[in-house]
Amino acid sequence: MSAPSFSLVGLGPIINRWKYFVAGAVALAALVSVVVALMLPNVYRSTAVFIPTNPQTADPDRLLEDNAMTRSKLELASRAEDLDRVITIGESQPVAELIIKKFDLYKHYKAGPPGDDATDNFVLSEFSGNFSIVHNERDAIELTFTDEDKNLAAAVANAMVHVIDSVNQQLTLENRRTVLDLYRQRYDYLSISFERSRRELVGARRRYGIYGLEMQGRYMAKQIIETEAALRKAEGSGGDVAGLRRALRGLTRADGGNLINLENYVQGTDSLNMFSTRVIDLQTRLIAARSAFETAELSIKGRISSLYLVQKAYPATRKFKPVRTLIVLGSVLVTFALSVVLIALLELYRHNRLGTTRPA
Template sequence: MAATEHNLAGYLPLMQKWRWPILGVTLAACIISAITALLLPNIYRSTAIFYPTNLPDLETTLNPEFILNGEKLTLSMSSDDADRLISIGQSEPLLRHIIQKFNFAQHYRYPANDTSDKVRQKVLEEFLYNYSIAQNNRSAVEVSFDDADKYFAAQVANTITQQIDVINQQLTLTNQQKMVNSYAQRQQFLQKELLKTQDSLVAARRQYGIFGTTTAEHESRPESRYLAERLVQTETDLQQARATLKSYQAQLSGSHDKIITLKADIKGLEAALNALKSATSGNSINLESYVAGTDEVTRLEAIFDSRREEYVKARQIYEDAKLALQNQTSSLYVVQPATPAIKKVKPIRWLIVMGATFLTFLLSVVVVSILERRRSVRHARFYA
């Protein structure tokens, strides 16, 4: 401590002797630094803050059950997600895109016709000097850009954020497109199977004469009700006609008109009953064909309904997948978009002036000390 005070005390006479040169140089440095600081443009910083989001994949988007199980759009606090976004923000394709989009070569006053690698590298270095992307202590990602034009700085920061979102979504776009193609292939397959089943069902209906279907109100088919009614009615009429004929035969002669007419009616009823029962009689709706084909038609109807339901569901999933692929949800949750700054971040003019003045003062003292030492050495040699 004593040695330090002794050294400082040794400089005081020296500073007293050279006070006017030191004061002049220091004052000149103060004035020059003040003028220089005043000429420096104000630099403004615009910052966008966002969180990465855990986007549900395409399958989750199309299945609400998965969303109920907890896989839905949420904020991601994972450092891996933030690191991925920061890597995208620092990637050369993104930087080149932003530099070209805003024509930074002209913005930084480089010759417009000079497109050499040297100029491009200088533009990139100056851009990186003003650009920063990092994760803050709250796990959010901050994108900042400095520029003399505060509106331009905000526009650049917001555009960088949007481009990070676009590239981040493109990372999963290929896999999602493959899923959409698989949904389309499944829809086409089910459509072909549905048409095959429909053709088989139509052929079976024509073969067995079963065209009606069961409903909630009627569990039986119209053909079944028709055959039951017609068979009961025809058999009843036939039995009644036979009983009447037997009664007439006991009372009238065999050549009586009533007996002849009644016999003709009985033959007609027997033919009608046979047509209702036999498949070879030419009647399109008959008991034999109905019994033989009802199980087959029922089976084909069940297959057709099942495949139609699968096809409708597959078609809906495919349409929803296309819509989800076209309307991509943002992969970023922007907490704070970049806005034009109110206060400048640099230059700090008073610090520049104070620093330059103090540094000049110290250098002046050092230079004076060196000059005095050399003078002392020459004086000692002269009188030696």
């Protein structure tokens, strides 16, 4: 005999014959699912949204520079590597362990005291299952944490953002300390060089008797001209020629007895010009080095966030799961489908058995 064929239309009479069984199974499934759904605790979800930045754009060394190019760096800028770096930090085990310890999640998850491998793995698994950090379609980071305690969920999410920000800043902190040491060494070197050059300049002024190049040269030339003119007049009229010669010699010769004289002035002009230029250059560089050092020192002490926080995590006002209606409806539909499959198989088995017992 050929095997009988079944169709969806043929299931109607079968279901009708087994209607009490199907109805009982569905009713039992509905009852059990309602009880289970009511026993499930409410789970709440809190989400923080932030945009990571390039650490260089948030570097106070750059932000405090007063020029248009660096002021433009304050604009929002998020690169793919910045997003990947922040997600990697958020998913790292040290960050998870820090949050677990801070909020005593061993006790919260009822896992027992820490120190045991099985307990530690259980808590890490629970934390990882409740934690999510993803890059959304708007180039922002969504950090989500779920828990039965809505206040704890929000607190953990905000703490995670803070820890990620701190770790992200630590990545460049050591380099910035090295830069600060270089700024300090440069400032100390220029300070010593400036003081040494300033003393050399003062010593040269005393040695050559030059205290103001422009004005001193003008008055010296005037005095020499007047003395020389008086000497020529005295030579013609028989005046004090010897005294005027001594005065002129004192104005023009280094051995003439005058502290301020033309010979020393000419010899010292080049040296003083060189020393003055050197001192002015060192003074300018010293001021710039001091400003750079103070800026770098301020950047080390100040903690400028490397994240732009778009939305802080708040305690949820409605539960995330479970969806009890969906649980009940899903259980009823699955039970109904399994019941139909079971009775169809029973009918098929019975039909085949009856067919094989009939005489040929």
